[in-house]
Amino acid sequence: MRKPIIAGNWKMNNTISQSLKLINEIKSYNLNENVEVVVCVSFTSLYEVKKELKGTNIKLGAQNMHWEDSGAYTGEISPLMLKEIGIDYCIIGHSERRQYFNETDETVNKKIKSALRHGIKPIVCVGETLEDREKAKEKEIVKEQVLKALEGINKKEEIENIVIAYEPIWAIGTGKTASSDDANEMCGFIRNTISKKYGVDISKNIRIQYGGSVKPNNIKELMDKEEIDGALVGGASLNASDFVKLINY
Numbered sequence: 001m002r003k004p005i006i007a008g009n010w011k012m013n014n015t016i017s018q019s020l021k022l023i024n025e026i027k028s029y030n031l032n033e034n035v036e037v038v039v040c041v042s043f044t045s046l047y048e049v050k051k052e053l054k055g056t057n058i059k060l061g062a063q064n065m066h067w068e069d070s071g072a073y074t075g076e077i078s079p080l081m082l083k084e085i086g087i088d089y090c091i092i093g094h095s096e097r098r099q100y101f102n103e104t105d106e107t108v109n110k111k112i113k114s115a116l117r118h119g120i121k122p123i124v125c126v127g128e129t130l131e132d133r134e135k136a137k138e139k140e141i142v143k144e145q146v147l148k149a150l151e152g153i154n155k156k157e158e159i160e161n162i163v164i165a166y167e168p169i170w171a172i173g174t175g176k177t178a179s180s181d182d183a184n185e186m187c188g189f190i191r192n193t194i195s196k197k198y199g200v201d202i203s204k205n206i207r208i209q210y211g212g213s214v215k216p217n218n219i220k221e222l223m224d225k226e227e228i229d230g231a232l233v234g235g236a237s238l239n240a241s242d243f244v245k246l247i248n249y
């Protein structure tokens with residue numbers, strides 16, 4: 001039985017004081033205990049938000065990390081730095097990082113391996129562009145991203161700590177959501193790809209989220225789908241009442 005996971009990706013929003021305000025608002029609600037809740041906040045807010053999460057079941061995530069433990073990588077954040085703060089998750093390979101910061105399948109793979117080595121659970125983002133979909137290439141693209149992301153990762157206990165987020169790029173921040181059937185079909189296709197590589201048992205345990213304009217009015221339809229185990233949420237995670245509606249869908 002896969003526990004649903006709803007993760008808020010705050011992206012480059014919220015100063016420390018704004019982050020504290022938002023997390024305290026979220027904490028003031030009763031949250032569905034059957035859902036794993038994660039907030040992926042900016043690097044500068046991680047430490048303070050972690051303190052606020054003490055005594056709650058809400059997990060903390062970063063939005064990116066470097067793969068090396070330390071070194072001459074000016075401006076980068078290492079897994080050791082994140083681990084010491086006590087993060088549980090790290091988003092890896094978000095399309096905005098692939099698009100604006102030259103993230104490649106190769107660096108995504110290095111980051112996932114590094115995260116797993118440090119006991120950080122990666123939320124690995126994959127998804128096609130509108131052009132890919134118009135050319136009916138979405139499955140080919142997503143399959144390649146998934147297989148390259150997982151290259152060289154073979155331990156069952158490691159693979160099962162990975163969460164995959166299917167985020168069609170054309171649905172991010174646009175108000176356009178993939179239909180729940182299309183999202184379900186792609187999540188099923190990803191599970192099938194994992195099944196072919198690692199076997200049915202592992203594929204049944206790995207959690208696959210959908211992301212892209214998830215809102216209170218479409219969450220239930222998405223979560224009711226068999227292959228969709230949660231959501232990676234941008235915009236709607238910046239408003240406590242909306243985010244809680246997603247958790248309590």
Ligand SMILES: O=C[C@H](O)COP(=O)(O)O
Nearest residue numbers: 009172173212213234235
């Ligand atoms: O990481 C989250 C996704 O990019 C979705 O963002 P959105 O919910 O604002 O479309």
